[in-house]
Amino acid sequence: MKIAEAEIKKLAQRAREYMARLDIRSSRFVVAKGLKYRKEHDGRILCFSPVTGKISVLNPTMAAIYEEISKKPGLKFDDIVESLCAMYPETSYSKISHDTERALTWLFINGYIKLNDGNDEEKYISFMEAILREGLKNEET
Amino acid sequence: MANKGLLKTRFPFYFSLDPMGIKISDKIHQLYENDKGIFRAGEIRSELVKLFREYSELRKMQHAWVDNIMGPVFAAIDITYRCNLQCPYCFVSAGKRKNAPTISKQNFIRIVDLLADSGTLGICLCGGEPTLHPDLLEFISYAKDYDMTVNMVTNGTLINKKFANRLAKADIDLVQVSIDGSRAEIMDRLRGRGTYNRAILALQNLVNNGIITGIAFSATKINISDFPNVAKMCAEMGVNRIRSMFLVPENEEHLKLIPSDEDYKKLVRWIQENQARYQSWIEFGDPTEHIVLGEFIGHIMISINPEGYILPSPYIALAYGNILKDDWHALWNELQCVWSSNPVFNTILNHLRDEKDFLKMNRLSLNRNENEEILNVKELSSKEQRVLANQIKEVLNYEDS
Numbered sequence: 001m002k003i004a005e006a007e008i009k010k011l012a013q014r015a016r017e018y019m020a021r022l023d024i025r026s027s028r029f030v031v032a033k034g035l036k037y038r039k040e041h042d043g044r045i046l047c048f049s050p051v052t053g054k055i056s057v058l059n060p061t062m063a064a065i066y067e068e069i070s071k072k073p074g075l076k077f078d079d080i081v082e083s084l085c086a087m088y089p090e091t092s093y094s095k096i097s098h099d100t101e102r103a104l105t106w107l108f109i110n111g112y113i114k115l116n117d118g119n120d121e122e123k124y125i126s127f128m129e130a131i132l133r134e135g136l137k138n139e140e141t
Numbered sequence: 142m143a144n145k146g147l148l149k150t151r152f153p154f155y156f157s158l159d160p161m162g163i164k165i166s167d168k169i170h171q172l173y174e175n176d177k178g179i180f181r182a183g184e185i186r187s188e189l190v191k192l193f194r195e196y197s198e199l200r201k202m203q204h205a206w207v208d209n210i211m212g213p214v215f216a217a218i219d220i221t222y223r224c225n226l227q228c229p230y231c232f233v234s235a236g237k238r239k240n241a242p243t244i245s246k247q248n249f250i251r252i253v254d255l256l257a258d259s260g261t262l263g264i265c266l267c268g269g270e271p272t273l274h275p276d277l278l279e280f281i282s283y284a285k286d287y288d289m290t291v292n293m294v295t296n297g298t299l300i301n302k303k304f305a306n307r308l309a310k311a312d313i314d315l316v317q318v319s320i321d322g323s324r325a326e327i328m329d330r331l332r333g334r335g336t337y338n339r340a341i342l343a344l345q346n347l348v349n350n351g352i353i354t355g356i357a358f359s360a361t362k363i364n365i366s367d368f369p370n371v372a373k374m375c376a377e378m379g380v381n382r383i384r385s386m387f388l389v390p391e392n393e394e395h396l397k398l399i400p401s402d403e404d405y406k407k408l409v410r411w412i413q414e415n416q417a418r419y420q421s422w423i424e425f426g427d428p429t430e431h432i433v434l435g436e437f438i439g440h441i442m443i444s445i446n447p448e449g450y451i452l453p454s455p456y457i458a459l460a461y462g463n464i465l466k467d468d469w470h471a472l473w474n475e476l477q478c479v480w481s482s483n484p485v486f487n488t489i490l491n492h493l494r495d496e497k498d499f500l501k502m503n504r505l506s507l508n509r510n511e512n513e514e515i516l517n518v519k520e521l522s523s524k525e526q527r528v529l530a531n532q533i534k535e536v537l538n539y540e541d542s
Contacts, residue, residue, distance in 0.1 A: 050292075050314050050315065057207055059205040062205070
């Protein structure tokens with residue numbers, strides 16, 4: 001088997017294991033450093049990573065979540081849901097809560113935000129760091 | 142070391158890590174499986190376009206695609222076509238020009254002001270050789286004041302310790318140096334005596350000053366088998382990005398330098414099998430991709446020449462408008478759909494198959510040699526554009542008949 005493919009499979013397995021345990025609702029969030037972004041006139045956010053060259057677009061709801069975290073580093077899930085409920089009063093709490101969980105998971109996996117999952121009180125980690133930590137744990141056991 | 146994320150695709154820049162993004166990128170990866178001998182966008186045009194259409198439509202429904210945006214995300218600005226080297230494969234013939242255009246400070250500032258106003262997040266200072274421009278450091282600082290990412294592409298021969306330190310102080314984000322061999326006898330044969338040692342020294346100076354670095358490896362018949370050595374050497378030096386791509390010929394002579402497809406395949410396979418070993422990001426590019434996929438991504442990045450002309454593709458001497466002369470916001474609206482709606486660019490999009498086709502455009506004098514004035518398609522009448530489109534179609538399909 002090619003080395004790169006073997007590595008990718010191993011990474012994917014670690015990612016699945018980590019995601020199965022991840023509790024977004026109990027986490028705190030900060031935005032990832034080094035990303036450049038701009039807000040479009042219609043509320044979308046266009047993001048560019050100078051390191052990887054990756055360009056992506058957040059829809060206005062994702063953009064609102066990202067901006068909220070950007071303004072208030074260390075924000076908790078409940079705080080984000082609360083501010084979105086104020087922004088969209090016509091939408092039910094349960095829908096906003098469900099959609100926020102999905103949005104935060106997406107933002108985390110795609111490298112926009114880092115989270116503190118309770119493993120280390122001080123440390124915010126990226127998805128890739130979380131997977132590497134998962135690998136180290138596997139090696140230890 | 143595994144540092145490449147989970148996407149295997151050649152298009153990691155546009156797809157998100159979500160079920161749809163992974164599904165589409167996996168399908169694209171399958172199209173490019175090197176064992177099938179396919180590795181040019183033009184060879185799988187219809188399949189690629191279909192997949193990009195499917196993905197972009199979905200993202201548009203989610204209101205998360207790069208359509209109708211304020212301005213380009215990134216702009217490459219050729220600040221001068223002067224060069225201190227005469228590399229045989231330079232696609233702008235820099236170095237051979239006696240009267241190479243160079244951007245003025247006033248025009249650079251105006252361009253950056255306009256780009257910043259439309260939200261551009263980064264620029265790349267290109268050429269020619271940008272380190273020959275006397276205002277280079279001031280240009281970097283000016284763009285950085287807008288919080289733009291500022292990269293530079295250079296042959297490195299003029300970057301000594303002092304200059305690297307000044308680049309670091311100007312807070313440049315990334316410098317890409319051309320390295321075409323792992324030994325002087327290989328690279329100097331292509332770029333001239335002494336170029337290897339000076340370029341390697343430049344890389345060392347840049348790395349020592351904490352600047353993120355990349356290298357561009359121009360693959361030719363002479364050096365292509367040396368790529369693994371170059372990648373290994375640069376990775377060990379701490380270079381962050383290592384890139385090669387299909388050689389773009391500018392004249393008939395260059396055809397003699399083009400590696401065989403078998404050699405290209407070996408290079409691509411080596412990257413696939415070995416990139417996980419290195420911390421550096423190693424990639425191989427196709428200079429026709431931004432054209433084949435122009436209707437989806439062609440507007441994300443633009444090139445601007447020293448006179449302010451907008452080049453929808455850096456490899457084709459056709460401009461569409463001039464940022465210094467036209468109403469920029471109106472021009473940007475046209476540029477966003479230039480590959481799909483303009484007959485000239487749409488013809489190129491539909492008929493260009495591989496990097497050798499850029500050379501065919503020269504039969505219409507569409508190159509950037511000295512004394513060739515750039516053709517501004519925007520200034521042509523509808524009739525003239527249709528005539529030019531037909532000529533391009535004919536010349537690009539010539540060998541088919």
